[in-house]
Amino acid sequence: MKKQGILFKYIWKYKFRYLIGLLILLMVDYLNLSVPQITGDIIDGLTLMSLTAEGLIQLVGTLLGVVCLIALGRMCWRYFIFGTSRNIERLIRNELFEKLEGLSQNYFNQHKTGDLMAHFTNDLEALRVAIGPAIISSFDAVVMTVLALYKMMTLVDVRLTLLTLVPMSVIAVGGYYFGEIFEKRFAKKQAAFAKMSDHVNESISAERVIKAFVQERKQDEAFAEINKNNLKHNMGVVQLMAAVFPLLEFVIGASYVITIIYGGYLAIIGQITLGKFIAFNQYLGMLVWPMIALGDAITSFSQGRAAIGRINHVLNEIPDIVDDEEHFDVQKLNGSIEIQNLSFQYGPHLPYALKNINVKVQSGETLAVLGRTGDGKTTLVNLLLRLYDATEGSILIDGMDIRKIPLKVLRENIAYVPQDSMLFSDTIERNISFGRRSASKEEIIQAAKDACVHDNIISFPEGYKTVVGERGVTLSGGQKQRCAIARALLKESAVLILDDSLSAVDTDTEDQILANLKCRRENKTTIMIAHRVSTVRNADYLLILDEGEIKEFGTYDELMALRGVFYEMVEKQRLEEMLQSEEVDHGTDC
Ligand SMILES: Nc1ncnc2c1ncn2[C@@H]1O[C@H](COP(=O)(O)OP(=O)(O)O)[C@@H](O)[C@H]1O
Numbered sequence: 001m002k003k004q005g006i007l008f009k010y011i012w013k014y015k016f017r018y019l020i021g022l023l024i025l026l027m028v029d030y031l032n033l034s035v036p037q038i039t040g041d042i043i044d045g046l047t048l049m050s051l052t053a054e055g056l057i058q059l060v061g062t063l064l065g066v067v068c069l070i071a072l073g074r075m076c077w078r079y080f081i082f083g084t085s086r087n088i089e090r091l092i093r094n095e096l097f098e099k100l101e102g103l104s105q106n107y108f109n110q111h112k113t114g115d116l117m118a119h120f121t122n123d124l125e126a127l128r129v130a131i132g133p134a135i136i137s138s139f140d141a142v143v144m145t146v147l148a149l150y151k152m153m154t155l156v157d158v159r160l161t162l163l164t165l166v167p168m169s170v171i172a173v174g175g176y177y178f179g180e181i182f183e184k185r186f187a188k189k190q191a192a193f194a195k196m197s198d199h200v201n202e203s204i205s206a207e208r209v210i211k212a213f214v215q216e217r218k219q220d221e222a223f224a225e226i227n228k229n230n231l232k233h234n235m236g237v238v239q240l241m242a243a244v245f246p247l248l249e250f251v252i253g254a255s256y257v258i259t260i261i262y263g264g265y266l267a268i269i270g271q272i273t274l275g276k277f278i279a280f281n282q283y284l285g286m287l288v289w290p291m292i293a294l295g296d297a298i299t300s301f302s303q304g305r306a307a308i309g310r311i312n313h314v315l316n317e318i319p320d321i322v323d324d325e326e327h328f329d330v331q332k333l334n335g336s337i338e339i340q341n342l343s344f345q346y347g348p349h350l351p352y353a354l355k356n357i358n359v360k361v362q363s364g365e366t367l368a369v370l371g372r373t374g375d376g377k378t379t380l381v382n383l384l385l386r387l388y389d390a391t392e393g394s395i396l397i398d399g400m401d402i403r404k405i406p407l408k409v410l411r412e413n414i415a416y417v418p419q420d421s422m423l424f425s426d427t428i429e430r431n432i433s434f435g436r437r438s439a440s441k442e443e444i445i446q447a448a449k450d451a452c453v454h455d456n457i458i459s460f461p462e463g464y465k466t467v468v469g470e471r472g473v474t475l476s477g478g479q480k481q482r483c484a485i486a487r488a489l490l491k492e493s494a495v496l497i498l499d500d501s502l503s504a505v506d507t508d509t510e511d512q513i514l515a516n517l518k519c520r521r522e523n524k525t526t527i528m529i530a531h532r533v534s535t536v537r538n539a540d541y542l543l544i545l546d547e548g549e550i551k552e553f554g555t556y557d558e559l560m561a562l563r564g565v566f567y568e569m570v571e572k573q574r575l576e577e578m579l580q581s582e583e584v585d586h587g588t589d590c
């Protein structure tokens with residue numbers, strides 16, 4: 001796509017609206033130009049005593065009519081052009097949002113939220129000004145200038161008109177020169193703004209950590225610095241404007257001086273009438289606005305160009321995870337999973353997060369994955385969901401390489417409870433039915449019951465209609481986890497992935513959820529990442545990861561018989577539990 005491709009696409013789409021708007025504008029400009037002519041005629045008629053009372057009323061009546069038409073015309077072009085620019089802004093915003101939704105996890109790892117947010121606010125605003133008000137101003141400026149100059153030449157005096165043009169040519173040259181500087185400064189201003197919103201965004205989400213570590217002062221200082229930088233770049237733009245506008249006014253002033261001296265001289269020697277002299281000054285006044293507007297438009301165009309450049313950067317991004325052209329035509333998956341020689345790096349220069357993994361799970365089986373933090377458990381899940389693509393090797397589901405299964409189908413067939421259970425600021429009900437909007441109330445309640453969160457939900461004053469995070473209702477970590485489990489269960493998909501999803505629930509509740517899972521997910525595949533040995537007791541297979549490699553793989557009994565890492569984990573946790581219960585006993589003795 002060309003640099004401004006998307007913009008032209010939409011302007012082209014609305015070309016007729018623009019055209020009608022501009023035609024009305026042309027008409028308004030033309031009418032505008034007849035005003036000095038009429039007033040000039042009135043003045044001349046009065047000074048030369050050639051005007052009758054009737055003639056005067058007629059001229060004033062025409063003047064009134066023209067002024068009314070001008071007002072009406074202005075209303076119309078505003079509707080057509082400003083309205084359309086707002087509509088285009090809306091459409092590009094939608095396109096941008098859709099694009100973001102389609103980009104891969106990697107993109108979001110590499111780009112800051114504040115930066116992305118700035119595209120939706122500042123950049124689109126700048127763009128709208130460029131395709132609305134700035135188009136009007138520049139069109140108006142050109143048309144008004146040409147027409148006014150024409151009138152000045154034909155009605156008044158050619159030499160006088162040409163003289164006033166000398167200072168004005170300075171504006172054209174200056175506009176081009178300053179436009180480039182503006183664009184650069186504006187890009188810096190936008191970048192500073194993005195950085196600032198990023199800081200605010202991060203500070204709000206990390207507010208508890210900041211408080212707990214008593215880092216408010218440091219955060220304030222860091223923010224003050226970023227804010228200062230923002231001001232610096234804003235000032236860069238303001239300073240340039242401050243330099244440009246007085247210059248512009250100077251040039252306009254120079255034009256006036258020339259007219260008054262030379263025009264006055266022509267009036268004195270009788271080459272032009274007083275009425276013409278006054279009309280000429282009015283025309284000159286009409287040139288002033290377009291000149292200022294042109295300066296403004298040049299700034300707006302520069303800002304708009306910088307903005308569309310930034311927006312296009314996102315729009316032209318090629319998502320790295322997309323459907324393969326040759327994909328299988330499937331809808332429903334059974335859920336047998338085979339991982340073959342799988343290795344993965346998050347980046348070319350980063351260490352392997354997974355190395356040579358080979359695992360086979362039949363449809364309906366439960367695989368438990370254990371390991372220390374950072375051993376690659378979540379990475380394995382990310383690859384299964386195709387949030388990233390494998391560096392080497394492959395993952396097959398039902399014998400098909402997941403890269404050959406349409407993304408939509410793959411993800412629809414996997415229900416996923418992420419490690420950090422994210423809920424939307426919506427009702428609990430809608431959070432649970434997020435993956436299956438068609439679910440009935442009973443189904444939602446059943447899923448919540450299976451995830452052992454139903455009792456918590458009905459204890460809130462508004463029950464399932466409670467809006468998460470509003471009016472003081474904050475869900476605990478465990479409640480959020482269980483809502484996320486309910487959300488995944490409701491999806492009824494062939495594969496269920498629980499990424500350490502029982503870490504924040506007590507062991508009794510955990511046992512209950514596991515029992516419900518066994519019942520509800522019979523004959524369906526479940527991958528369960530866990531920390532506690534108790535969680536995985538009933539899994540068909542256990543996979544023990546160690547720094548991205550398979551340390552042990554087998555059934556519970558096999559691994560126990562092996563007397564390796566897993567056996568040690570079981571022993572360690574058994575001892576811990578024993579010690580805990582002894583402590584409790586000891587406590588009661590006292
Ligand atoms: N987005 C990422 N970019 C780079 N490295 C990552 C990313 N996510 C995880 N890692 C690294 O990959 C390794 C495995 O991480 P992860 O799969 O999250 O471990 P686990 O879930 O077992 O705790 C870790 O060393 C971690 O630092």
Ligand SMILES: [Mg+2]
Binds near residue numbers: 374377379419
């Ligand atoms: Mg993890």
